[in-house]
Amino acid sequence: MITFIPLTGFLGAGKTTTMTAAALALQAQGRKVAVITNDQGVELVDTKLVRSKLDSVAEVTGGCFCCKFEDLVEAVVALVASDGVDTVIAEAVGSCTDLQATVVRPLRQYYGDDMVVAPLTTVVDPLRHLAFARAAERGEPESDLSYLFRQQVTEADVIAVNKLDTVKPDRAEELLATLRAGNPKATVVGYSATTGDRLETLLDAWRAPAGNEDVVLDIDYDRYAAAEAQLAWMNQELDLTATGDGFDATAWARTVLRELSAWAADHAAVIGHAKITVETADGDFAKLSLTESGAEPTLDRAAGATAPAGRAVVNARVACEPGDLDAAVTRAVEAADLAASVTSSATTPVSFKPSYPRPVHRLAPTGA
Structure with a gap:
């Protein structure tokens, strides 16, 4: 059982x-x-x-x-x-x-x-x-x-x-x-x-x-x-390449979330959550998260040594329009790239709003 x-x-x-x-x-x-x-x-x-x-x-x-x-x-x-x-x-x-x-x-x-x-x-x-x-x-x-x-x-x-x-x-x-x-x-x-x-x-x-x-x-x-539709949802992948000998994956992710946090605070946009992982070529990875506008990101896992390249995944759920979230994340990534000496290549932003919930089953309690 x-x-x-x-x-x-x-x-x-x-x-x-x-x-x-x-x-x-x-x-x-x-x-x-x-x-x-x-x-x-x-x-x-x-x-x-x-x-x-x-x-x-x-x-x-x-x-x-x-x-x-x-x-x-x-x-x-x-x-x-x-x-x-x-x-x-x-x-x-x-x-x-x-x-x-x-x-x-x-x-x-x-x-x-x-x-x-x-x-x-x-x-x-x-x-x-x-x-x-x-x-x-x-x-x-x-x-x-x-x-x-x-x-x-x-x-x-x-x-x-x-x-x-x-x-x-x-x-x-x-x-x-x-x-x-x-x-x-x-x-x-x-x-x-x-x-x-x-x-x-x-x-x-x-x-x-x-x-x-x-x-x-x-x-x-x-x-x-309507509550679900208040949130724009973004899942995006980015390929990261250091312009020098290597980059700090943890620092890059922290900068992205700090920039997003500041933008959300300036625009009174509620952050449901925002999370980033950056996996480096040797299999190590960093993971940081954010649950409040204007707050500091939380470090869930730090990467070890610097790396020449990596792949990032960004998940963000923010109370705003999808296009605004796409633009905010793009600017945050640009700031992180500059600070960490990285060039990034992203998938097309895929922010969206969830569709109307239509459950397969909806059962009343036994005997109701």
């Missing part, structure tokens, strides 16, 4: 870091674990990082699990057949919701003889949650993105507050208490996927029964689609 662990949560919440840390922890306990990444586009930065740490990795691209349900099932079947895994952790696109109805219940109904579906887990960034909460306290109208975030939390069996190391302990406990009071059927846990602190509380929650599986979201799909 396969255990399938579904993760959701807003862009930048740390789903990939959570998935990877949890997979390694479960492997240490003797489980054979595979993971599945997911995105509206192709060429995923996250997949590269995960494959550097785990052997069994698949991806579902071109849409969320709900709209690519059969692709998700095929990925699970392939991982079990090729790698003999007994546990699959799958993270959905960060702009997706309504997964109880479109993924969890269909898996339980149609594949329940072969798999146990663990409680649906929504990963939450505490700072993002507090920002949405402050806007509500000020009496601001709920934005479509905030609406989407609220739906993700409402349908969770487990609310997993990641990045507790980024907030003060008293503020963290206050946030956990608020989430417990507002979501009495959910299990609320707090941890840091980066440090591993309290990660075992999340693993324990996955072993417990789902407490919110009968939830019926009162969701407006037009508004859901």
Whole structure:
């Protein structure tokens, strides 16, 4: 019997870091674990990082699990057949919701003889949650993105507050208490996927029964689609060549994200997330990420020595028009090329807005 662990949560919440840390922890306990990444586009930065740490990795691209349900099932079947895994952790696109109805219940109904579906887990960034909460306290109208975030939390069996190391302990406990009071059927846990602190509380929650599986979201799909359409999505590859003896892949990526962060702050453009990997000719790579306009990039992995050439992958999800994101990334790359003494050759920018969500299945709770 396969255990399938579904993760959701807003862009930048740390789903990939959570998935990877949890997979390694479960492997240490003797489980054979595979993971599945997911995105509206192709060429995923996250997949590269995960494959550097785990052997069994698949991806579902071109849409969320709900709209690519059969692709998700095929990925699970392939991982079990090729790698003999007994546990699959799958993270959905960060702009997706309504997964109880479109993924969890269909898996339980149609594949329940072969798999146990663990409680649906929504990963939450505490700072993002507090920002949405402050806007509500000020009496601001709920934005479509905030609406989407609220739906993700409402349908969770487990609310997993990641990045507790980024907030003060008293503020963290206050946030956990608020989430417990507002979501009495959910299990609320707090941890840091980066440090591993309290990660075992999340693993324990996955072993417990789902407490919110009968939830019926009162969701407006037009508004859901509008929230997704606020974000421009870019996935782009670039070939990098040093004009001298070598270039620093980490520094190049950091400059790109710093420039993009500054542009987003100047234009009041919300960054869902932006991520870059740069792989050098010897197989080493750097990975950096950004989840807030005006903020410094986060270093997830540094490359070692300088290299004569490399290939970069840029994933960016920003609340702006696709053409504006293309132009901003192009300018950021030009600045990084100049600073690192690099010439770059990019694929044609492929920024787009996601299409209207049309799930393959949408099931009501049993007995509803």
